[in-house]
Each structure stands twice: as structure tokens, then as C-alpha cells.
Amino acid sequence: MNSTGTGEALILEVLAHPEDDNVRRVYADWLDDEGLHERAELIRTQLGLEALGDLDPGREPLLRRERELLGRQDTDWHGPPLPGLRLTYRRGLPEGVEGSLADLARHAEALLRSAPITQATLRDLDDHAALLVLKESRLPGQLREVRILGQE
Numbered sequence: 001m002n003s004t005g006t007g008e009a010l011i012l013e014v015l016a017h018p019e020d021d022n023v024r025r026v027y028a029d030w031l032d033d034e035g036l037h038e039r040a041e042l043i044r045t046q047l048g049l050e051a052l053g054d055l056d057p058g059r060e061p062l063l064r065r066e067r068e069l070l071g072r073q074d075t076d077w078h079g080p081p082l083p084g085l086r087l088t089y090r091r092g093l094p095e096g097v098e099g100s101l102a103d104l105a106r107h108a109e110a111l112l113r114s115a116p117i118t119q120a121t122l123r124d125l126d127d128h129a130a131l132l133v134l135k136e137s138r139l140p141g142q143l144r145e146v147r148i149l150g151q152e
Helices: 005-018 020-032 039-052 061-074 100-116 130-137
Strands: 086-091 093-100 119-123 145-150
Touching: 005 020, 020 039, 039 061, 061 119, 086 100, 093 100, 100 119
Parallel strands: 093 119, 119 145
Antiparallel strands: 086 093
């Protein structure tokens, strides 16, 4: 299997087993081997944060490093750019998405192929056509939490 194929296979494994941190660690090792050190470090940093209690003195350096890494991330860390959507990371990969219903519907399939999205924050819910498109995708079955932003 070529290097790109290995990376795609590892992402598919993460998507199939989103709660298995060992799969994420293997993916981080592969990223390091490919020279994508900051992506690998983000996975390890966020996994480290998950393992620490809120009052653990080791949290602050990890939180600082997490902010640095997220501030420098490439827009293509997890697939093509997704205009109109903002991703939030947990355990090194995007697990949350925020945007309009229309933007989420437009990018649902790309999200499903590249990230274990389990949380969505939506706005502009009055787009019935987008609601139908989103309903036909597999994304709603993957979501564990949906937040609705107030309508102004």
C-alpha cells in the first residue's frame, strides 16, 4: 500500500472506531513518519489533555501547546477547505462543526470522509432544501449532539 493509501486507511479506521485512542496514536505515528509533525503532535497533545484532570498542573503547558498548534494549522489538515464551516478539534481530529444548515448540507459528504464529526452547531435553519439534502446524508446518524444558535 502506498503512503497516501495508508493514511486514508488509517482515517477510515478512526472513522470506524472514533473512541479508540490507540487508532489515533497509530495515525499520529504515521503522520510523524510522513513529516507532518504538528498534526501528529496535536493528536498526542489533545489525547494527553483528555487523560489529565481539570486541576492537574500538567494541563497548562499542554493547553498552551494546543493553542499554538491550532493557531498554525493548515486549512487542508483534514481534507479540502469547507467554506462557511468552522471545525473544532478533540483528541487531535475535527469532532465538531459550526455553520449554517446550507453549508453543512453542502459539505456533509466531505466531512464524513475526513473526520469523526459527532457534534454540530447550526444556524439559519429556515433553508428547507438544505434540510432535505442533509437528511439524505449519513451525517445525522453520526451526530451525538446538535446545538441550534438563536435566530435573530
